[in-house]
Amino acid sequence: MAEPLLLEVSPSAAALVAADVPLEVKLQAARGEVPGDSADLAAVLYYLCHDPETEVSTTARITLRELGDDRLAGVVVAPGTHPRILDILARLHFGKRDIAGLIAQHPAVYQETLEFLAVHGVQGAVDILAVTSELDEIAEEAEDVGELPDEESSEEEIEPEEEAEENEEFRSKYQLAQTMGVAEKVKVALTGDKEWRSIMIKDSNKMVSGSVMKNPRITDAEILTIAKLTGMNDEIIRAICVNKEWVKKYPIRKALVENNKTPLPFALRFMASLGEKDVAALAKSKNVSTVIATQARRLLMNKKKD
Template identity: 25%
Template sequence: MIPPIDMGTLSPPAQKIAQPSAPPKLQDMAARGVAPGLKPGELTTVLVLLAASERDSVRETATKTLAALPDPILTGALGSDLPPAVVDHLARAYTARPPVLEKLLAMPRIDVETLLHLATTGDEATTELIAVNEERLLKNPRVIEKLYLNKHTRMSTADRLIDLATRNSVELTGIPAWREASTAIKDELIPEPSPEPTPDDMLFQETDAIAEELTDAATTDTHLEDDEGQEKVLEKFLPLYKRLADMTISQRIRRAMLGTREERMLLVRDNNRLVASAAVRSPQMQEDDIALISRNRNISDEVLRVIASTAEWMHSYTIKKSLVENPRTPVMVATKLVPLLRESDLKSISKSKNVTSPVKDAARRHLDRRK
């Protein structure tokens, strides 16, 4: 919660203008930016207060004035120590002006809520500005999380942020695949900060564009299974598949977090267990996708283990049943789910040729107990 502006810190003329009981004409003039005797920083502070006025005309005029402050007033305000609420208002109003944001981000009293907002919604230029202050990031790990999960943050910057947190033993629980991302970064070369995007940054952006073009709600899966049960990538997804294959492990993990459904369905089959686990942990995974994955016999046991340990997916009877029936599901996991199935399904499982013997035995034992 950003602290409110303390009226007691304002000069008497500023307090007179900002008081709710102030004469309407006085507030109307100030709302247009006309307040003789007030310095730029204090005038801007008064405008922020008036932008919350109960007087409609004053509120609307002050808001418009703040969105297009004359350069002398804006420059003067940026050179003073602004209250957190004023910094926040300007940061939201001037997101398209990096020089302004750079000065706001250097404000000693900028609030973490402002940083979180900018880290979540900012473009590439904004996220680069935020990522520079490592000391502040370590004090506010949630900002690192928001930057990582912002698609506009460069991949090279995201790598440096994960490396920064890992080296300083900061656990970023807001990143669903934090464990995988942290483990992967230890074996990778961390790029130095660069004024321009690196080739890896360009690869990440180009892959995003290709993935968006291939998004198709009508496609159930990215693979087709042949008569022998072997999977093959559908031809339309081969360009995306090859792009992902060219990426580092860290890059594929982040694409699993931020990419399209098609990317997640490709990456959940990745030969690298860290990547596959990250894909199934993606916050964008839907129940239908998990149901499809849980019955796939080409999926790794680690992915199936992650599904079984996720409470959200264990509310689905279909997913529980698919995990029990899937021979790739670890035996300990499958047998723990057996008691949760209906009797009719247990009978079918106990006779199935496609279920492992330990699971069939567990189904029979549970049926006997019920009798």
Template identity: 25%
Template sequence: MIPPIDMGTLSPPAQKIAQPAAPQKLQEMAARGVAPGMKPGELTTVLVLLTTSERASVRETAERTLAALPDPILTGALGSDLPPLVVDHLARLYPARPPVLEKLLAMPRIDAETLLHLASTGNETVTELIAVNEERLLKNPRVIERLYLNKNTRMSTADRLIDLATRNQVELTGIPAWREASTAIKEELIAEASDEPTPDDMLFQETDALAEQLTDDNQGSDTHKEDEEGKEHVEEKFLPLYKRLADMTISQRIRRAMLGTREERMLLVRDTNRLVASAAVRSPQMQEDDIALISRNRNISDEVLRVIATTAEWMNSYTIKKSLVENPRTPVMVATKMVPLLRESDLKSISKSKNVTSPVKDAARRHLDRRK
């Protein structure tokens, strides 16, 4: 929580205006930015205090004034050491003003909460400004997580952030596929920071635009179809997206799995690289219907099925548990462990099925015998 403004640091005139019992007309004048003799930084601080006033007219006027501060006042305020709460207020009011945000990010008392907000919502310029301060990032690893999960952060910058954390043995638990991302980055070349986006950054952005277009056009269609022999093939309409993903590095595909569309996740969960496939199924955007589809797919890797089986959220679904037991690609130890969780009618069917592995059928029979 951002600490409140210490009234004791204000001048006597500012304290008088900020007091709840101050004359209403005095507060209304200050809320309009009229406070003769008060320096820009202190005036801005008073305005932030007035946005919490119980007087609606004062509160609303102060909010409007803060959102449209004249340049001389704003520039003057940014040249002083502002309290953390004031920095946070201005950061939220001026998200599209890079010069303002650059000065706010340089404030010695900027709060971690403000950094987290900017890292989550900032555009490319803002995320680049945050990413250059490695010392601050290592002190606040959650900021690295928010930057990584912000689509506006360049891919090359995200790679450098993962590399920074990995080299300093900082575990980013807020990234669902942290283990996969950290493992992948050790084998890749890291691009130097640059003023302009790299070709990889452009590929990442172009892929995002294509994926969004396909989502709009297909409204959740599956990305694969099976031939008569049961082999999967990418649907023709998804081939351009599939090829773009194939051109990416492992780290890039892992981040697309985290941030991309449903179609991207359904493509990447079938990736031949286990790190990518595992990252896709760990995506926080995965839905139960998608997991149900994946869990009964016999072309999915055993590692993906293992991840599903060890995720508590998905194990609340009876359909998913049943599909995992019936899927011959599910590791035997995983499938047999779930056998006792199935209904008797399903166990009878599994014990006779030709599509279930022998160890799982035997486990189903043994469990039926015990129930009898």
């Protein structure tokens, strides 16, 4: 984290941290009297935390520590927030689990920040580090046998299952599901067959749909199908992301990257393990977020440099 720091702020905010700014003006800014939005405020306060005047740096740090949740959230969800700002906010506000979780999910967050949050029990950081570790192992294994698999070779890893022939039985199960209470649905989701799982995974009650993911009979082919569903609720997608066995499967990682419901930190990490052909497709795709497409182009450029 020692590289020079350049922060984008509005001209009015930049004027508060210029070299010739009077001490009193700096102190006003350090107390939070900064024009502009939350991003400007956070950037100015971060800069002033490192001011040579002890009174200024101490005041700025106190103000950062006392920022309200609304302002904090505005900073930590902004895509352009610098990772150093995320880091200092993580260290000052790790006790606020919602804010800390948002920091952990930011695509630019430093590894050191994630490790700090994980040590302090922030589950989002723990999950991401677990997946990152698993992907590192996958990448190392791939290096031992050559390049990572591309789309064509990887699709063979998960065999598609045959369609159920008894559509009438499926319809009757669907009709029966409409008469069930939540407790009955949860039981069926946890123990039912493929047809029941395909019905319950789409249930509007998250307890029911989430129970499907705990069904010991669920297959990789089903997980792949679920990972491709853009209408699936966030908790289901996240459950796939943090399951080490499922994300070992290349097609599942690829599907998660392509699904806009996948939290960005996971999508970005999974994309780093994809083959060049799939990354190139993501770079051109209009169906993924701009962050994913931009990062895909960066990965391709870096490979060309190598």
